[in-house]
């Protein structure tokens with residue numbers, strides 16, 4: 001019997017896990033857990049698919065957040081109720097700087113709060129910043145695997161289309177408030193767009209939880225709009241390796 005509203009999980013199922021790896025895509029949960037020891041399926045409800053794995057003696061829960069801030073906030077809140085204190089998001093992303101390539105790895109230090117959910121945890125003046133130890137672990141894990149990540153700011157939007165200034169082929173519309181914003185964030189040295197880090201980083205900082213964020217670049221918005229399936233797979237494998245190594249380092253710290 002679930003002890004939380006949505007996730008279908010209990011404290012006993014988490015075996016005392018203090019660290020969670022939180023991808024957006026539910027299908028990614030199993031792929032991540034299977035890279036750990038003793039992978040075990042826990043539950044699948046709505047967008048939340050949960051697995052448990054071990055890194056050494058340390059249990060680590062993997063739970064997908066689905067897309068966007070509201071569902072991230074539920075995932076984090078309910079995992080925290082079950083004892084989790086550290087959250088590592090591993091996602092895909094669209095780069096907006098011309099020098100960042102598809103396949104590159106990005107570690108987010110802070111997010112531009114283009115979401116709504118983070119405002120339910122702290123006013124807009126409050127920064128969406130990553131935890132230093134999580135960021136350090138993600139950066140060092142990447143370097144240890146021969147990958148030098150870009151480190152910096154991510155624009156985190158509630159919408160994939162207008163909020164990331166995609167003039168979709170159906171309507172051709174982007175609401176005026178978002179017209180010109182891709183160029184604006186480029187000029188302000190923002191690395192990329194994704195959809196969860198603003199909520200994750202704001203709520204974790206505000207609630208006294210730790211959070212970090214790593215993403216693999218699957219498109220560069222200055223070059224193309226549609227990602228290549230093979231590239232998505234290889235990029236995902238790369239960032240999954242990084243997040244698992246980072247979790248291992250945090251677990252043994």
Ligand SMILES: O=P(O)(O)O[C@H]1O[C@H](CO)[C@@H](O)[C@H]1O
Nearest residue numbers: 023024025067091092194195
């Ligand atoms: O690959 P995930 O983790 O889902 O992350 C990115 O992909 C989704 C959009 O396609 C959004 O969730 C965005 O943040």
Ligand SMILES: O=c1cc[nH]c(=O)[nH]1
Nearest residue numbers: 092093094193194195
């Ligand atoms: O461009 C992109 C690619 C992945 N995820 C996003 O949110 N945006």
